[in-house]
Every structure is written in structure tokens, then in C-alpha cells.
Amino acid sequence: MKCGKSQNKLSDPAKLTRVVSLIDKEGPWIGIGVDVKGEIYEGLLERNASEVKSGAGQYFTPRPVIETIVKCVDPKIGETVSDPACGTGGFLLSAYDHMKGQSQDREKLRALRTTTFNGVDIVDEVVRLAAMNLYLHGVGNDSSPVH
Secondary structure, three states, X not given: XXXXXXXXXXXXXXXXXXXXXXXXXXXXXXXXXXXXXXXXXXHHHHHHHHHOXXXXXXXXXXXHHHHHHHHHHOOOEOEOEXXXXXXXXXXXXXXXXXXXXXXXOHHHHHHHHHOOEEEOOOOHHHHHHHHHHHHHOOOOOOOOOEO
16 A cells, blocks of 8 residues: 555655754663664664565675674774675674774774774665664764765
């Protein structure tokens, strides 16, 4: 059933920015830690991928596979991590989790969150999902590291 022009996505970047700003400033989200917000969002992404069979693999790789790849690559704090087909950013976030315990130095940890990661995807909607996923995990700076 189609209801007029209602949509479950935001195509206008200004509207998405406003919604993210409102979520960030109000409601129960404000008291929830970054890790919990990110876990909730990733859970929603995983659920959506399992429910939408066609094209789901385009943007969702199971977490155990990602964690195994990160263990093999073993990125070190101070290195740059890039994902040329990042989907929703799972590899970047797993690498972040792997690296954040490697130092207590505030400057290194700030650089880890703001300049260490970059990703690319060819589907605009997936890039937006990745940007939100990274934002909810506290990764990135004023602009998304995913393009």
C-alpha cells in the first residue's frame, strides 16, 4: 500500500542534518553512551539486511567475518585504515575497536577518532548509513570519513 509521498528515507542532506541534530540534542538518546547507540544502529542494519534478501550483501558483511579480517590485518594506532567498499562501515568500526585500546594518549585517541579512517562506497544511501553508523560510534569529525 502506497501512502502519498511518504518515505522512510531522507534524500535531502539538510533535512538529514536537522534530524541528526534533533536526535543528538533531545530525547532518551542523550543519556545513552556512544557504544550503545552504535550497537543499536548496527543491530537495525543487520536486521534490515537479513529481512531484505536482494542486495543485502551489498552493504552488510557478518560481524565475525569482519572481526577475523581485522585480527589478520592487525591495524596499529597511528596508521590509516581505508575501506574502498565500506558499505555501512563495519570494517572501519571493528578496526576502531581494535585500535582504541592501544594507547591512553589523548592526542593519539583524538586522531584515531578524527583522521585515521576513510571509506568509499558507490551507493549514496549506503554512504549515509555508514556516516550515521560512524557518527553514533563517535568516529569522524565535522564531516564523514566515508565518501
